[in-house]
Amino acid sequence: GESVGLHLPTLSVQEGDNSIINCAYSNSASDYFIWYKQESGKGPQFIIDIRSNMDKRQGQRVTVLLNKTVKHLSLQIAATQPGDSAVYFCAENIRGGADGLTFGKGTHLIIQP
Amino acid sequence: NAGVTQTPKFQVLKTGQSMTLQCAQDMNHNSMYWYRQDPGMGLRLIYYSASEGTTDKGEVPNGYNVSRLNKREFSLRLESAAPSQTSVYFCASNLDRDYGYTFGSGTRLTVV
Numbered sequence: 519g520e521s522v523g524l525h526l527p528t529l530s531v532q533e534g535d536n537s538i539i540n541c542a543y544s545n546s547a548s549d550y551f552i553w554y555k556q557e558s559g560k561g562p563q564f565i566i567d568i569r570s571n572m573d574k575r576q577g578q579r580v581t582v583l584l585n586k587t588v589k590h591l592s593l594q595i596a597a598t599q600p601g602d603s604a605v606y607f608c609a610e611n612i613r614g615g616a617d618g619l620t621f622g623k624g625t626h627l628i629i630q631p
Numbered sequence: 632n633a634g635v636t637q638t639p640k641f642q643v644l645k646t647g648q649s650m651t652l653q654c655a656q657d658m659n660h661n662s663m664y665w666y667r668q669d670p671g672m673g674l675r676l677i678y679y680s681a682s683e684g685t686t687d688k689g690e691v692p693n694g695y696n697v698s699r700l701n702k703r704e705f706s707l708r709l710e711s712a713a714p715s716q717t718s719v720y721f722c723a724s725n726l727d728r729d730y731g732y733t734f735g736s737g738t739r740l741t742v743v
Binding site for chain 1: 635662664666671672673674675676679681687689690721731732733734735736737
């Protein structure tokens with residue numbers, strides 16, 4: 519089965535609110551995690567990454583939190599804008615595993631005006 | 632700087648036909664990957680090449696072959712297309728396994 523999954527298939531938020539997208543993983547050997555944004559008809563776009571020796575990493579309007587105790591990853595988007603509408607995927611690299619990322623199924627973020 | 636370029640963008644094949652999907656990157660990345668994405672699902676790894684001259688199977692390699700032609704190019708071949716191979720195919724590259732992957736814009740393949 520999949521090592522990486524997401525709690526909700528669709529998340530609807532009001533424009534201007536903060537969004538939190540969650541991801542659970544089951545492989546304790548995972549040591550590198552990435553969040554991707556995919557707009558309709560396009561390839562995945564890198565948002566932010568985090569390594570297993572970190573708990574938190576911040577970018578421009580985005581923050582990724584990693585809780586290794588419960589194997590949970592989250593993406594927080596501040597002041598959500600219409601351009602944030604997309605499907606968001608978490609992905610992991612497994613230490614000692616084959617190269618290449620394992621992806622979750624994705625969460626569709628919908629921005630309400 | 633084009634990043635990762637995939638050709639063609641769209642393709643329709645009849646069952647049993649063969650074709651090659653092309654991928655090229657201009658970022659001097661060492662590793663390249665082929666993924667497929669089916670509706671409502673995340674991406675699944677087909678094959679990857681950790682460096683020029685090497686290729687390895689991913690999660691779903693059956694029905695595919697790959698060639699790492701040089702450092703820039705990594706092609707995916709379907710020898711005898713089947714309807715189950717209808718999907719969107721993405722090529723990606725990165726410098727090393729622990730660095731962000733750059734994806735192409737995809738090839739939409741339909742097998743009828």
